[in-house]
Structure formats: structure tokens, C-alpha cells
Amino acid sequence: MSTTVGGVGSDPASVLSSAPVPGRTFLICGLASLAGLMFGLDIGVIAGALDFIKRAFQADQRTQEWIVSIMMIGAAAGAAGAGTLSYKLGRKRSLLIGAVLFIAGAVLCAFAGSVAMLMVGRVILGLAIGIVAFTGPLYISEVAPPAWRGAMVSLYQLMVTIGIFAAFVSDSLLTASGNWRLMLGIIAIPGFAFLIAVLFLPESPRWFLLHGRTEEARLGMTALLGSRSQADREVKEIGDQLSVRQLGTTMFLRNANFRRSVALGVGLQMVQQLTGINVIMYYAPKIFGLAGFGAGASNWATAVVGLTNVLATLIAIGFADKWGRKPMLNVCFVIMAIGMAAVGLMLASGVHSDTGRYLLVAMVLLFIVGFAAAPGPLIWTLCSEIQPLQGRDFGMSVSTFTNWAANWLVGNTFLTLLSSLGQANTFWLFAALNASFIVFVIFLVPETKGVTLESIEHKLMQGEKLRSIGR
Numbered sequence: 147m148s149t150t151v152g153g154v155g156s157d158p159a160s161v162l163s164s165a166p167v168p169g170r171t172f173l174i175c176g177l178a179s180l181a182g183l184m185f186g187l188d189i190g191v192i193a194g195a196l197d198f199i200k201r202a203f204q205a206d207q208r209t210q211e212w213i214v215s216i217m218m219i220g221a222a223a224g225a226a227g228a229g230t231l232s233y234k235l236g237r238k239r240s241l242l243i244g245a246v247l248f249i250a251g252a253v254l255c256a257f258a259g260s261v262a263m264l265m266v267g268r269v270i271l272g273l274a275i276g277i278v279a280f281t282g283p284l285y286i287s288e289v290a291p292p293a294w295r296g297a298m299v300s301l302y303q304l305m306v307t308i309g310i311f312a313a314f315v316s317d318s319l320l321t322a323s324g325n326w327r328l329m330l331g332i333i334a335i336p337g338f339a340f341l342i343a344v345l346f347l348p349e350s351p352r353w354f355l356l357h358g359r360t361e362e363a364r365l366g367m368t369a370l371l372g373s374r375s376q377a378d379r380e381v382k383e384i385g386d387q388l389s390v391r392q393l394g395t396t397m398f399l400r401n402a403n404f405r406r407s408v409a410l411g412v413g414l415q416m417v418q419q420l421t422g423i424n425v426i427m428y429y430a431p432k433i434f435g436l437a438g439f440g441a442g443a444s445n446w447a448t449a450v451v452g453l454t455n456v457l458a459t460l461i462a463i464g465f466a467d468k469w470g471r472k473p474m475l476n477v478c479f480v481i482m483a484i485g486m487a488a489v490g491l492m493l494a495s496g497v498h499s500d501t502g503r504y505l506l507v508a509m510v511l512l513f514i515v516g517f518a519a520a521p522g523p524l525i526w527t528l529c530s531e532i533q534p535l536q537g538r539d540f541g542m543s544v545s546t547f548t549n550w551a552a553n554w555l556v557g558n559t560f561l562t563l564l565s566s567l568g569q570a571n572t573f574w575l576f577a578a579l580n581a582s583f584i585v586f587v588i589f590l591v592p593e594t595k596g597v598t599l600e601s602i603e604h605k606l607m608q609g610e611k612l613r614s615i616g617r
């Protein structure tokens with residue numbers, strides 16, 4: 147098998163020739179993808195609640211930035227520990243811990259009597275996100291039948307955006323009551339449903355193999371694939387893969403070519419966050435407020451942002467393997483730069499009419515379409531494709547950590563930027579950054595569409611320019 151990340155080896159022939167996949171397997175993948183939903187809910191929920199929290203605690207601008215962004219510190223810590231946790235305790239138990247933390251964090255936020263307690267709740271939610279965002283896709287890629295793996299991992303990504311959207315809608319419905327405690331606390335309910343769902347999940351056969359429990363792995367795999375002979379083949383293939391030792395740190399210290407792919411992963415994730423996507427995800431109602439929308443209208447406009455994010459993600463899922471990563475990224479960075487520049491322009495000249503306000507929402511939506519149709523999902527794909535097999539765990543942990551760190555930076559500085567640089571300049575800054583990322587894509591990013599991971603690794607290790615390690 148040529149190793150495709152997330153096993154996107156959707157070879158129709160293999161679907162036809164294999165035994166029918168038991169419905170139970172799809173149910174398992176569907177239940178596990180609720181991990182993505184929880185992740186999205188917790189990313190999205192703060193946007194509509196922030197203004198009410200500000201009033202309840204008389205929180206100044208810096209405090210608000212911290213309330214938003216401290217979750218990412220928890221997420222970075224959770225992501226850093228998730229590898230060890232899911233190796234030692236297993237995928238299922240790690241997801242269970244994540245689910246319990248989701249519930250605990252939501253309840254703590256709902257009953258927070260002080261900003262400090264709210265922040266503790268947000269850190270706990272961050273830990274849950276860090277663990278689950280690592281373990282969820284890993285588990286799905288391990289239990290999904292090979293021919294369906296790509297689609298199932300995409301389903302997870304889609305669930306993240308659906309979670310964000312659902313949180314925006316729930317915030318909007320609760321805006322009239324101003325009940326921010328309910329906004330944050332209600333997420334304990336899907337958290338509880340997720341906990342129950344995880345209880346029904348079987349442990350991943352790959353984890354059994356990692357711990358030398360071959361017979362359990364074989365049994366689990368047979369149940370998932372519906373055929374003993376196919377299960378034997380899979381178990382053998384995984385066994386072969388596991389014989390490749392992970393050399394992460396040693397390889398990083400000794401191999402300059404590996405350092406290049408790690409640096410590219412870091413660069414890609416910084417680019418993704420510096421687009422300013424989470425400025426919109428966390429602060430959209432505030433931005434709409436700047437243009438004169440009331441609280442209710444701002445939160446509903448934010449819900450439309452969430453829906454657009456879901457729908458445009460389908461473009462990336464449908465076309466990345468046809469059009470290629472680089473053209474899609476470049477077109478989308480142009481779209482995003484235009485969206486951000488237009489928002490800046492409108493805020494500079496002042497938005498005085500309803501038409502102006504709708505136009506501003508339209509420009510934010512343009513930006514979102516650009517993000518969701520390419521850098522949103524594709525940067526994650528690229529980060530997993532560019533790392534050599536023996537350094538994949540290390541390379542992906544470093545880039546994922548960077549994602550959270552840069553996410554924190556953006557969330558922690560946006561309001562300060564608005565008040566120090568000015569509203570228009572802040573959006574122009576993001577417009578300029580998005581435009582400059584085209585240069586990054588042209589000179590540094592490889593085109594990995596339809597290329598095997600073996601070939602990418604070979605070229606990387608031969609010292610080819612980064613932009614040439616793909617096609």
C-alpha cells in the first residue's frame with residue numbers, strides 16, 4: 147500500500163472487492179467524530195458570550211483577551227500530553243478523559259463566581275480540546291476501513307465546523323436572555339452525550355498491536371472489517387508499519403533535511419493562524435458591533451458565518467485532490483486578503499446604513515469562504531503529508547503545538563490591536579499578511595496532490611527544494 151495520510155487510499159476497486167463493511171463500523175466512526183463536534187462547540191461558544199461576561203465581571207480589554215485565549219494554553223498542554231496518554235492508556239480511555247474534562251470545564255464556566263474561576267474552566271476545556279483533537283482523528287484513522295479512511299477523517303473535520311456553527315446558533319438563541327452562564331454550561335449536555343458515545347467505542351486494534359496484544363487486535367479488526375482474511379492482511383500491514391522506529395528528536399538533531407520539513411510544518415501552521423481566522427471565530431459579534439449591529443443581530447450574523455464555514459469546507463473536501471493544494475491556497479489567500487481589506491476600508495469610512503452593514507457581513511463571509519475552502523483543512527493535510535515516516539509523530543506534534551501557540555497569540559492580541567493600531571489598520575494588517583502568504587506558498591509549499599508519501603520523503607531527504615518535494 148502506498149501510504150497516504152489519513153489513508154486517503156479511496157481506491158474504488160478495493161471497495162468493490164472487499165467484504166461489505168459492517169454498518170457498526172460506520173456507527174463507530176460517526177460516534178468518534180463527535181470528538182470534532184465537541185472541539186468545535188468549545189471553540190465557538192465564547193464569541194456570543196463574551197460581551198455578557200464583560201458586563202458581568204466588568205472585564206477590561208486585556209482580561210477579555212485572556213478569557214478567550216487562555217483556553218489555547220490548555221489546548222497546547224493537552225496536545226503535548228495527548229501522545230503519551232493515548233499510547234499508555236489507549237485511545238478510548240484518552241477520549242473518555244477528554245469527555246469528562248469537557249463536562250467539568252463547561253460546568254465550572256457556568257458556575258464561575260469570578261474571572262479566575264472562569265479562566266480555570268477555560269483551561270480545563272482547553273486540555274479537553276488538546277487531548278481530543280489529537281486522539282479523535284487518530285482513532286478514526288485507525289478504525290475506519292482503508293477505503294473509507296479519507297472520507298471518515300474529513301467527516302471529523304466537517305464536524306469541527308458544525309460544532310462551531312452549533313455554538314454560534316445556541317449563543318444567538320440565548321442572546322435575548324443575556325444568560326452567558328447557560329451559553330457556556332449547556333455544552334455539558336453534548337459533552338455528556340459524547341461521554342456515553344465513547345463508552346460504546348471499542349479500543350483501536352492498532353493500539354492493541356502497539357502493546358503486543360495481537361489476538362485482541364485481530365478480533366477487533368475482524369469485527370470492524372467484517373472479514374477475517376482482510377483483518378489478517380491489515381494486522382500484518384500495521385505490524386510492518388510499527389516496525390519503523392520513531393526517531394523524532396534524534397532525527398531532528400542529526401538530519402538537516404528533517405529540520406526543513408519540521409520548519410515547513412511550523413511555518414504552515416503559523417500562516418494558518420495569522421490569516422486571522424480566529425479573530426472572526428472568537429470576536430465576530432464584536433466586529434459586527436463595531437459596524438453598528440445590536441447584540442441580537444451580531445450573534446445571528448455570526449451564526450451565518452458559522453454556516454458558511456461548514457459549507458465552504460465541503461469545497462476543500464471535494465476539490466483538493468482534483469485542483470491541487472497550491473492553486474487552491476493561492477486563490478483563497480487572494481480572496482481572504484480582499485475580504486479583510488474591504489472590512490478595513492468600510493470601518494475606516496464608517497458604516498452608516500443597513501446596506502453598509504450587510505456589505506460588511508458579506509465581506510467577512512468572503513474571508514470565511516476563502517479560509518474554509520483551502521487553508522482551513524488543507525494546511526492540516528499538508529502538515530501530515532510532508533513529514534518523513536520516522537519523524538512523523540515528532541513533526542506533527544511540533545506543528546500542532548505551533549497551531550495552538552499562534553492561535554493563542556492572535557486571540558490574545560486582537561482587542562489590543564484594535565485599540566492601539568485602530569480598527570481599519572488592524573484589518574489591513576491581516577489583509578497584508580494574507581496577501582504575503584501567496585509568496586510563502588509559491589516559494590516554499592510543495593504540491594502534494596496525488597503524490598505518494600514515499601516519494602515526498604525521498605525528495606526531501608535528497609535535499610530537493612521544499613517546493614519541489616511534491617510533484
Ligand code: BGC
Binds near residue numbers: 307418549
Ligand atoms: C483551525 C482553527 C479554526 C478552525 C475554523 C481550523 O482549521 O485550525 O484554529 O478555529 O479551522 O473552522
